[in-house]
Amino acid sequence: MAAAAVEVGERRKKVIIDTDPGIDDAMAILVALRSPELEVIGLTTTFGNVHTAVATRNVLHLLEAVGRTDIPVAEGSHVTLKKDSKLRIASSCHGSDGLGNQGLPPATTAKPLDQPASAFLVEQANLYPGQVTVVALGPLTNLALALELDPLFPKKIGQIVVLGGAYSVNGNVNPAAESNIFGDPDAADIIFTCGADVLAVGINITQQVILSEADREKLEHSDSKYARYICKSLAHYFDYHSQVYFTKGVYLHDPTALLAAVNPSLVTLAEGVVRVQTAGITKGLTLFRSTEKWYADMSAWSSMPTVKVAVTVDAPAVVELMMQRLMADD
Numbered sequence: 145m146a147a148a149a150v151e152v153g154e155r156r157k158k159v160i161i162d163t164d165p166g167i168d169d170a171m172a173i174l175v176a177l178r179s180p181e182l183e184v185i186g187l188t189t190t191f192g193n194v195h196t197a198v199a200t201r202n203v204l205h206l207l208e209a210v211g212r213t214d215i216p217v218a219e220g221s222h223v224t225l226k227k228d229s230k231l232r233i234a235s236s237c238h239g240s241d242g243l244g245n246q247g248l249p250p251a252t253t254a255k256p257l258d259q260p261a262s263a264f265l266v267e268q269a270n271l272y273p274g275q276v277t278v279v280a281l282g283p284l285t286n287l288a289l290a291l292e293l294d295p296l297f298p299k300k301i302g303q304i305v306v307l308g309g310a311y312s313v314n315g316n317v318n319p320a321a322e323s324n325i326f327g328d329p330d331a332a333d334i335i336f337t338c339g340a341d342v343l344a345v346g347i348n349i350t351q352q353v354i355l356s357e358a359d360r361e362k363l364e365h366s367d368s369k370y371a372r373y374i375c376k377s378l379a380h381y382f383d384y385h386s387q388v389y390f391t392k393g394v395y396l397h398d399p400t401a402l403l404a405a406v407n408p409s410l411v412t413l414a415e416g417v418v419r420v421q422t423a424g425i426t427k428g429l430t431l432f433r434s435t436e437k438w439y440a441d442m443s444a445w446s447s448m449p450t451v452k453v454a455v456t457v458d459a460p461a462v463v464e465l466m467m468q469r470l471m472a473d474d
């Protein structure tokens with residue numbers, strides 16, 4: 145536990161997870177709930193791996209299953225920032241229910257707030273200025289809507305950790321684009337250039353962090369209700385990876401971003417401007433301009449706020465920490 149153990153008396157980081165569960169989203173949420181460094185003050189839902197209504201249903205089911213219905217859930221946008229309702233849903237990756245086609249029943253009593261996700265984000269940023277970290281595991285629509293509601297949101301929010309982008313590697317929707325950025329590229333470009341403290345963890349990082357069959361067996365033999373919950377959906381995720389990536393393991397996208405928020409020393413960073421291509425065959429492409437080169441003419445990147453982009457990861461440490469958190473005694 146050494147690296148990420150929380151100091152006694154240290155203040156826990158307030159976290160809101162914006163999520164579209166999604167098998168690896170569910171893993172990340174479970175890891176967050178088991179991380180003493182974090183205080184999960186809310187979950188907001190979005191589309192991506194599933195439609196938003198299904199994301200809300202899955203979040204409520206998960207919280208009920210692990211006895212954490214004390215955490216508020218605010219439902220997010222059902223459409224992109226530009227009100228496009230023709231969404232790309234990654235059902236082949238996660239199953240049509242988002243959790244590996246288990247046919248889960250809806251939550252019995254848990255309900256979302258009346259407040260939409262964007263209003264909840266603004267409210268929490270105002271309540272705890274500079275103290276709230278948003279871990280964004282889906283398209284960035286809710287965050288862009290929060291900024292529309294309150295132009296000072298980027299200054300009031302503590303940090304935004306974005307699981308999104310493919311920096312100098314192919315995407316996973318097509319060679320140009322990673323799924324979360326492709327889902328709402330206009331929202332992503334706004335968030336990357338809004339001046340907030342943004343840390344982007346792209347698939348160039350998360351595809352180095354792999355849960356093996358042996359790890360999965362360990363989870364299956366664990367008595368922890370957290371490990372048991374996620375194991376039920378893992379078969380589908382493993383099958384998907386073997387079909388499209390020809391691998392025996394699965395990528396830990398969302399848990400890696402979450403753990404980067406828990407323990408930033410798991411990744412190293414570069415700083416620079418990121419712009420997102422919003423149209424054409426490279427729609428959703430994330431282009432990082434490092435500060436190591438001076439360009440004479442570079443208007444779309446000039447004078448823009450910078451973000452931090454993860455460039456290396458201690459992959460074995462991430463896997464180990466995730467396993468510890470999921471298997472720790474209740």
Ligand SMILES: O=c1[nH]cnc2c1ncn2[C@@H]1O[C@H](CO)[C@@H](O)[C@H]1O
Binds near residue numbers: 168169193237317
């Ligand atoms: O092959 C894929 N296509 C689309 N989405 C994917 C794929 N693999 C994983 N994800 C989902 O998109 C985010 C990372 O890009 C993750 O949330 C993951 O669940």
